[in-house]
Amino acid sequence: MAIRGDRGAVPRVVIVGAGIVGCCLADELTARGWTDVTVVEQGPMPAPGGSTSHAPGLVFRTNPSKTLSEMASYTVEKFSSLHVDGQPCFDPVGGLELATTPARLADLHRRAGLAASWGIEGEVVSADACLKLWPLLDRDLVLGGFHTPGDGLAHALPAARAQLERATARGARCVDRTTVTGIEQRGGRVTGVVTDRGTFPADHVVSAAGFWGPVIGRMAGIDVPLLPLAHQYARTTPLDTPRGGAGLPILRHQDRDLYFREHADRIGIGSYAHRPLPVDPFTVPRYDEAPVMPSSYPFTEDDFAPSWEDATALLPPLAKTRIHEGFNGVFSFTPDGMPVLGEVRQLRGFWLAEAVWVTHSAGVAKAVAEWMTEGRPSVDLHECELTRFETAQRSPAYVEERAARQFIEVYDIIHPLQPPEQPRPLRVSPFYARQIELGAHFLEGGGWERPHWYEANAPLAEPLTLPPRDDWSARHWSPIAAAEAKATREKVALYDMTPLRRLEVTGPGSLEFLQRTTTNNLAKKPGSVTYTLLLDEAAGILSDLTVARLEEHRFQIGANSPADLDRLLRHAPDDIETRDITAGTCCIGVWGPLARDLVQPLTRDDLSHQALGYFKATQTHIGPVPVTAMRLSYVGELGWELYTTADLGLALWDTLWAAGQRHGVIAAGRSAFNSLRLEKGYRAWGHDMTAEHTPYESGLGFAVRMNKGDFTGREALEALGEPTRRLTALTLDDPAAVVLGKEPVYVDGLPSGYVTSAGYGYTLGRCIAYAWLPPLEPGTPVHIDYFGEKTAATVAQEPLFDPRMTHILK
Numbered sequence: 001m002a003i004r005g006d007r008g009a010v011p012r013v014v015i016v017g018a019g020i021v022g023c024c025l026a027d028e029l030t031a032r033g034w035t036d037v038t039v040v041e042q043g044p045m046p047a048p049g050g051s052t053s054h055a056p057g058l059v060f061r062t063n064p065s066k067t068l069s070e071m072a073s074y075t076v077e078k079f080s081s082l083h084v085d086g087q088p089c090f091d092p093v094g095g096l097e098l099a100t101t102p103a104r105l106a107d108l109h110r111r112a113g114l115a116a117s118w119g120i121e122g123e124v125v126s127a128d129a130c131l132k133l134w135p136l137l138d139r140d141l142v143l144g145g146f147h148t149p150g151d152g153l154a155h156a157l158p159a160a161r162a163q164l165e166r167a168t169a170r171g172a173r174c175v176d177r178t179t180v181t182g183i184e185q186r187g188g189r190v191t192g193v194v195t196d197r198g199t200f201p202a203d204h205v206v207s208a209a210g211f212w213g214p215v216i217g218r219m220a221g222i223d224v225p226l227l228p229l230a231h232q233y234a235r236t237t238p239l240d241t242p243r244g245g246a247g248l249p250i251l252r253h254q255d256r257d258l259y260f261r262e263h264a265d266r267i268g269i270g271s272y273a274h275r276p277l278p279v280d281p282f283t284v285p286r287y288d289e290a291p292v293m294p295s296s297y298p299f300t301e302d303d304f305a306p307s308w309e310d311a312t313a314l315l316p317p318l319a320k321t322r323i324h325e326g327f328n329g330v331f332s333f334t335p336d337g338m339p340v341l342g343e344v345r346q347l348r349g350f351w352l353a354e355a356v357w358v359t360h361s362a363g364v365a366k367a368v369a370e371w372m373t374e375g376r377p378s379v380d381l382h383e384c385e386l387t388r389f390e391t392a393q394r395s396p397a398y399v400e401e402r403a404a405r406q407f408i409e410v411y412d413i414i415h416p417l418q419p420p421e422q423p424r425p426l427r428v429s430p431f432y433a434r435q436i437e438l439g440a441h442f443l444e445g446g447g448w449e450r451p452h453w454y455e456a457n458a459p460l461a462e463p464l465t466l467p468p469r470d471d472w473s474a475r476h477w478s479p480i481a482a483a484e485a486k487a488t489r490e491k492v493a494l495y496d497m498t499p500l501r502r503l504e505v506t507g508p509g510s511l512e513f514l515q516r517t518t519t520n521n522l523a524k525k526p527g528s529v530t531y532t533l534l535l536d537e538a539a540g541i542l543s544d545l546t547v548a549r550l551e552e553h554r555f556q557i558g559a560n561s562p563a564d565l566d567r568l569l570r571h572a573p574d575d576i577e578t579r580d581i582t583a584g585t586c587c588i589g590v591w592g593p594l595a596r597d598l599v600q601p602l603t604r605d606d607l608s609h610q611a612l613g614y615f616k617a618t619q620t621h622i623g624p625v626p627v628t629a630m631r632l633s634y635v636g637e638l639g640w641e642l643y644t645t646a647d648l649g650l651a652l653w654d655t656l657w658a659a660g661q662r663h664g665v666i667a668a669g670r671s672a673f674n675s676l677r678l679e680k681g682y683r684a685w686g687h688d689m690t691a692e693h694t695p696y697e698s699g700l701g702f703a704v705r706m707n708k709g710d711f712t713g714r715e716a717l718e719a720l721g722e723p724t725r726r727l728t729a730l731t732l733d734d735p736a737a738v739v740l741g742k743e744p745v746y747v748d749g750l751p752s753g754y755v756t757s758a759g760y761g762y763t764l765g766r767c768i769a770y771a772w773l774p775p776l777e778p779g780t781p782v783h784i785d786y787f788g789e790k791t792a793a794t795v796a797q798e799p800l801f802d803p804r805m806t807h808i809l810k
């Protein structure tokens with residue numbers, strides 16, 4: 001099937017860069033019927049001098065990101081089927097991650113859990129078993145390892161060549177020694193690629209330029225948030241042991257930031273232990289001027305010295321060898337370690353496929369090709385899309401600092417809640433000074449400082465008895481959260497909701513536009529609020545939103561990520577305006593049984609249930625502060641979200657705080673917040689459900705109105721059969737047990753799904769875990785693997801808390 005454009009013409013694609021990503025993409029596109037595909041490469045083929053040209057090709061598939069793990073699995077599968085000169089492009093020598101500290105050994109159990117969740121075979125093995133797999137190891141150093149038999153070595157250059165040849169056989173062409181110098185555009189669309197050998201007209205341009213991404217981005221007027229860093233790789237002189245060339249597994253010694261592979265009778269050593277060595281992509285030498293190749297800088301021996309000591313300590317036979325050759329090889333790092341993918345809204349037809357490891361290259365290429373062909377990828381890419389970054393997260397200083405941090409932390413044991421250290425604080429709400437006074441323990445999200453609990457509430461926690469926590473789940477957690485949750489259920493608490501993204505849609509076409517874009521019926525009177533879903537064409541959930549109709553033609557949307565704004569802007573007609581008002585505004589959630597006692601005296605308007613019902617909004621005043629009050633609550637208690645402009649935020653906080661003293665008001669943080677929403681069964685987009693899930697299986701069918709007229713995803717919803725999996729609420733049987741998310745779930749002893757989000761339900765006295773599982777009856781026993789231990793859990797009836805809504809409807 002050949003791809004045709006809008007006017008029947010064959011669309012022209014130019015891919016910039018013939019590294020592994022560009023070559024995989026040429027193959028994936030031509031396999032999908034794209035015929036006019038040109039790969040433009042500045043260096044000479046078949047080894048043009050980018051990162052791929054010297055990649056040692058280790059493929060460890062296990063990753064906290066399900067998406068990256070699946071992409072890696074696809075790379076393994078695909079490269080295994082590619083052959084060059086009779087040799088497969090993947091060697092399944094297996095992978096071994098070592099533990100030399102108890103903390104690492106525990107973490108390997110956690111990684112084994114991740115592997116099981118994402119369907120990767122692997123097992124934590126003893127030190128003796130490690131020695132069998134890698135006889136050169138010093139047995140005394142090793143406590144155990146994580147063995148993944150299906151991991152191994154990708155032969156990146158042959159894989160690139162094989163895929164490019166296949167693409168060429170389908171009509172693609174590759175022009176090497178041709179440097180892209182400009183991107184042409186007209187009317188917000190890309191029209192061509194300018195090179196030192198002429199211009200290539202194009203309807204789509206994909207920048208697969210690796211660490212040169214920012215250079216190509218600048219030609220297109222886009223900041224590409226990645227930083228090239230050099231990373232040291234060295235090979236030893238030959239090793240005279242009988243095991244040389246025997247197919248040793250790829251090896252990681254993360255406690256010393258090292259990895260190893262065999263090169264016939266030599267050992268290759270990669271190190272992340274050295275200082276970050278940033279490279280300016282704008283000053284990288286051209287191929288002909290580079291000493292070796294553009295991505296290879298001279299080896300700095302001093303930087304490698306400690307790693308050599310660590311390497312010989314782990315592998316004593318290496319002491320009889322020396323470093324034969326080494327180099328500082330350059331590749332891309334991003335602020336969060338994830339790739340940068342997607343079409344740029346401001347320049348239609350211009351796509352990014354950058355900051356991709358060989359490990360994920362085929363999976364990334366497949367996803368981008370699907371996206372270009374069908375309008376959406378088949379995997380959830382929200383962690384990889386360019387649109388995930390906030391404006392402040394794309395400044396060069398931010399990117400440099402965070403990307404260098406990613407380099408340093410690449411093998412660190414990272415807790416899922418662990419906040420990055422710098423640059424902080426970046427974004428703060430107007431209540432920040434008060435939060436500090438109250439001893440807020442801040443974590444970070446989307447650049448925002450977010451209180452997780454307040455030390456000021458410590459006395460409230462003293463009388464509570466909570467089960468003790470293991471070291472891991474006790475991190476970034478405090479028993480104070482339990483006291484804050486209790487105070488919210490029993491009295492009243494203030495929550496800083498400022499980081500909750502707010503969009504404003506105005507103009508005569510607003511209602512029609514939002515009706516067409518989301519699932520619920522929004523054609524209600526001004527003053528109504530509706531919970532609704534943003535779906536893609538295949539009915540995958542792109543976001544869940546609250547839409548408040550504040551005036552006939554003015555809507556305020558409570559959204560999730562910057563991608564939501566991008567999505568709306570892509571589809572918005574000219575007669576409406578859509579903008580992000582988050583930064584200029586703020587929000588306090590006032591929730592708890594005493595919320596009305598606190599707030600009503602501060603306003604002359606009637607806030608009774610009769611006057612302002614559930615999911616209703618109104619403009620009013622709280623003391624001197626004009627606010628928009630929305631009667632809804634993600635924590636499942638009576639109360640309002642109170643919005644005002646940023647300048648008035650502190651006055652709003654102080655007014656509520658002063659009035660709340662006689663009611664015992666507290667400030668409460670996100671740790672309690674997450675517990676309360678789990679008890680209430682409210683889903684968190686990006687954790688519980690993503691574009692890979694549809695509303696019904698996610699338990700969100702109530703937000704879909706099939707009879708309201710057409711909307712994006714409606715047709716796909718109609719075609720859906722009975723769900724084969726469900727987002728399922730589980731409670732852990734042992735009141736002292738906890739899980740945190742992403743753990744594998746076993747039904748009848750078989751791996752059957754994975755935990756999405758989890759937290760302790762303080763009202764319930766048990767940990768709650770949501771999980772994707774085959775449909776199961778409430779009461780079904782299952783178990784969850786937590787650090788290699790099986791913990792019993794039971795399928796629960798939802799909602800776990802207040803099914804009759806007595807806490808809210810009063």
Ligand code: FAD
Pocket residue numbers: 016017018019020021022040041042043048049050051052053054055056057058059178179180181208209210211212216231232233270295328329330331332353354355356357358359360
């Ligand atoms: P590249 O291979 O850099 O390709 C980009 C191409 O774009 C280049 O060929 C370049 O010449 C071309 N280009 C740039 N600008 C222009 C222009 N203006 N005009 C025309 N062409 C242009 N990954 C793993 O998965 N496992 C590993 O074990 C591993 N080890 C590594 C070890 C080292 C020492 C290094 C440096 C990297 C390692 N990586 C590893 C990372 C991996 O090599 C890269 O992430 C990957 O190769 C990037 O592929 P790419 O196609 O995006 O980029």
Ligand code: THG
Pocket residue numbers: 500530531544545546557558559560615630632633634641682683703
């Ligand atoms: N507040 C506001 N907007 C938001 C959120 C929020 N947008 C993003 C995210 N959070 C959306 N998530 C939810 C999830 C559940 C509810 C509200 C926002 C909720 N659900 C009720 C229920 O499921 O019973 C009511 C649904 C209904 O009546 O249709 O309250 O926190 N502003």
